[in-house]
Amino acid sequence: MTTLSPDEAKRAAAAEAIKLVRPGMKLGLGTGSTARHFVDLLGGLVAAGLDVLCVPTSEETRAQAAALGVALTTIDAEPELDLTVDGADEFDDSLRLVKGGGGALLREKIVATASKTMVVIADVSKHVEIMGKFPLPVEVTRFGLEATRRLIRARAEEAGCAGEIVLRDKGPGQPFITDNGNFILDCHFGALPRPEQLAQDLSAIPGVVEHGLFIGLAKAVICAGPGGIEIFGRLEAQAPP
Numbered sequence: 001m002t003t004l005s006p007d008e009a010k011r012a013a014a015a016e017a018i019k020l021v022r023p024g025m026k027l028g029l030g031t032g033s034t035a036r037h038f039v040d041l042l043g044g045l046v047a048a049g050l051d052v053l054c055v056p057t058s059e060e061t062r063a064q065a066a067a068l069g070v071a072l073t074t075i076d077a078e079p080e081l082d083l084t085v086d087g088a089d090e091f092d093d094s095l096r097l098v099k100g101g102g103g104a105l106l107r108e109k110i111v112a113t114a115s116k117t118m119v120v121i122a123d124v125s126k127h128v129e130i131m132g133k134f135p136l137p138v139e140v141t142r143f144g145l146e147a148t149r150r151l152i153r154a155r156a157e158e159a160g161c162a163g164e165i166v167l168r169d170k171g172p173g174q175p176f177i178t179d180n181g182n183f184i185l186d187c188h189f190g191a192l193p194r195p196e197q198l199a200q201d202l203s204a205i206p207g208v209v210e211h212g213l214f215i216g217l218a219k220a221v222i223c224a225g226p227g228g229i230e231i232f233g234r235l236e237a238q239a240p241p
């Protein structure tokens with residue numbers, strides 16, 4: 001049995017996902033250290049002649065893909081995509097995800113929702129029995145930050161969870177600003193007993209732009225660990241577009 005380091009596992013999951021790509025596809029490109037491997041492998045195929053058109057989910061991924069010569073477009077120009085491959089901060093057996101550790105959750109959710117298929121790539125450390133191991137990121141407007149934080153706390157309590165809600169920073173006194181010009185609140189709630197209710201209630205708060213709960217979006221998770229690749233959900237062969 002081969003033992004993979006966490007980074008080798010991420011690359012192994014990305015290598016499995018790359019097999020789903022067909023010529024002519026319109027792809028959504030995720031963000032983060034796992035998605036980075038996918039974009040890297042895709043760049044290799046593009047250099048060898050593969051013709052695909054891609055929508056990146058962050059400026060970081062846009063820069064990486066552009067440097068590799070991957071043809072890029074926008075979600076406005078291509079509002080329907082064939083396949084999105086993205087990482088996750090955690091996933092459970094019902095393919096519910098927490099995303100946004102890199103702050104890209106809004107564009108990631110827009111792109112995943114616009115895709116016929118979303119496939120997640122992850123190393124085994126991301127697999128959880130109960131959601132909430134990773135602090136839940138919530139993208140909020142800068143205006144009304146404290147009012148929004150109070151409402152998030154109240155809605156969370158109704159959904160059975162509580163904990164610190166921390167403004168993400170990128171250094172002392174410097175709030176992290178998303179690609180969309182917003183703040184991120186990281187909600188340290190611990191276990192989320194009712195993720196669906198929490199997702200719905202967070203979405204109803206005016207200052208919440210989007211939250212990192214992705215429910216009902218992923219068709220499959222390709223999970224790589226020391227024992228090899230495990231597929232959660234159904235990884236259907238992708239039809240050529």
Ligand SMILES: O=C[C@H](O)[C@H](O)[C@H](O)COP(=O)(O)O
Nearest residue numbers: 032033034100101102103104
């Ligand atoms: O905002 C970032 C994304 O949701 C990432 O896909 C997520 O944080 C996982 O990132 P990584 O692959 O680096 O663990």
